[in-house]
Amino acid sequence: METVTTIAELRERLAPHRRAGRTIGFVPTMGYLHEGHLTLVGRARAENEVTVVSIFVNPLQFGANEDLAKYPRDLERDSALLEQSGVDLLFAPTVADMYPKPMETVVDVPKLGSELEGAARPGHFAGVATVVTKLFNIVQPDAAYFGEKDYQQVAIIRRMVEDLAQPVKIIPVPTVREKDGLACSSRNVYLSPEQRAAAVIVPKALDEAARLIRSGLKDVAAIEAQITRFIRTEPLAEPEVVALRHPETLAAIDTVSGPVLLLLFVRIGQTRLLDNRVIDIASENGMEAA
Ligand SMILES: Nc1ncnc2c1ncn2[C@@H]1O[C@H](COP(=O)(O)OP(=O)(O)OP(=O)(O)O)[C@@H](O)[C@H]1O
Ligand SMILES: CC(C)(CO)[C@@H](O)C(=O)[O-]
Numbered sequence: 001m002e003t004v005t006t007i008a009e010l011r012e013r014l015a016p017h018r019r020a021g022r023t024i025g026f027v028p029t030m031g032y033l034h035e036g037h038l039t040l041v042g043r044a045r046a047e048n049e050v051t052v053v054s055i056f057v058n059p060l061q062f063g064a065n066e067d068l069a070k071y072p073r074d075l076e077r078d079s080a081l082l083e084q085s086g087v088d089l090l091f092a093p094t095v096a097d098m099y100p101k102p103m104e105t106v107v108d109v110p111k112l113g114s115e116l117e118g119a120a121r122p123g124h125f126a127g128v129a130t131v132v133t134k135l136f137n138i139v140q141p142d143a144a145y146f147g148e149k150d151y152q153q154v155a156i157i158r159r160m161v162e163d164l165a166q167p168v169k170i171i172p173v174p175t176v177r178e179k180d181g182l183a184c185s186s187r188n189v190y191l192s193p194e195q196r197a198a199a200v201i202v203p204k205a206l207d208e209a210a211r212l213i214r215s216g217l218k219d220v221a222a223i224e225a226q227i228t229r230f231i232r233t234e235p236l237a238e239p240e241v242v243a244l245r246h247p248e249t250l251a252a253i254d255t256v257s258g259p260v261l262l263l264l265f266v267r268i269g270q271t272r273l274l275d276n277r278v279i280d281i282a283s284e285n286g287m288e289a290a
């Protein structure tokens with residue numbers, strides 16, 4: 001594996017691969033890698049001839065009072081993990097490499113980006129769409145891999161790629177979880193042992209919603225209210241977003257009449273945990289019948 005830090009160097013290293021017509025798979029990350037990231041890398045490697053991973057903690061997607069300065073970083077450990085995983089190129093630019101001038105240009109998907117997690121983090125998704133577009137322009141991958149844990153992020157990136165005809169295939173990858181069900185996340189490291197134990201309420205709330213829907217509850221407001229109460233049974237947990245939505249459009253719905261997305265954004269102390277599940281009772285029943 002080779003590590004490069006500048007846009008020019010990365011383009012230079014990729015040029016021979018591109019001339020040889022090799023397919024390029026790309027995994028954008030903010031580093032402090034865990035099993036979730038390594039699963040994306042595994043998919044990229046299996047499906048492409050060349051694998052590029054980026055590690056860049058993007059200031060554009062952090063609000064003024066967020067954790068940009070304390071976001072966990074360990075490039076040495078990350079490089080070793082990526083090397084072991086068979087990655088070809090690691091792109092690890094500094095902020096000055098990525099943004100030599102203050103950015104004037106913004107890519108925004110304002111409707112999808114301003115609600116749910118976007119309402120709690122104004123400007124966040126414009127920062128994500130802008131850096132992902134810039135990274136796509138630098139790497140020019142055939143396929144890019146994103147975790148479904150960040151469900152709204154995947155929806156926004158898909159829409160951006162479609163609207164702007166960006167020539168890249170977006171591949172969503174299912175959420176990788178710890179043994180007790182908590183989704184792997186770099187920010188889990190912020191949790192004290194007591195908060196880490198409390199965090200299991202998040203995947204449990206996904207199970208509880210599936211149970212309520214399976215039992216025949218269809219009224220979305222009633223299910224959201226019950227899940228909010230369920231999360232609050234854990235005194236350390238404060239639900240910020242509990243939303244049942246259409247799984248493809250993320251549109252609000254009144255009644256469960258097919259597959260639904262439950263999206264959760266839960267604060268434990270200062271740490272916000274994100275999780276979601278698509279609940280599809282018809283297909284569960286179909287599987288039972290098969
Ligand atoms: N548990 C997971 N399973 C699968 N993919 C994941 C998981 N966690 C993160 N990813 C994906 O890895 C990519 C890089 O994410 P990022 O570096 O922000 O990690 P993260 O763990 O989500 O960090 P954070 O704690 O900041 O949310 C994103 O596409 C993200 O969706
Ligand atoms: C896609 C991404 C790397 C853009 O900074 C980030 O939002 C993330 O890690 O999910």
Ligand code: BAL
Nearest residue numbers: 030061062124150153
């Ligand atoms: N996991 C998405 C990146 C962020 O929270 O800023």
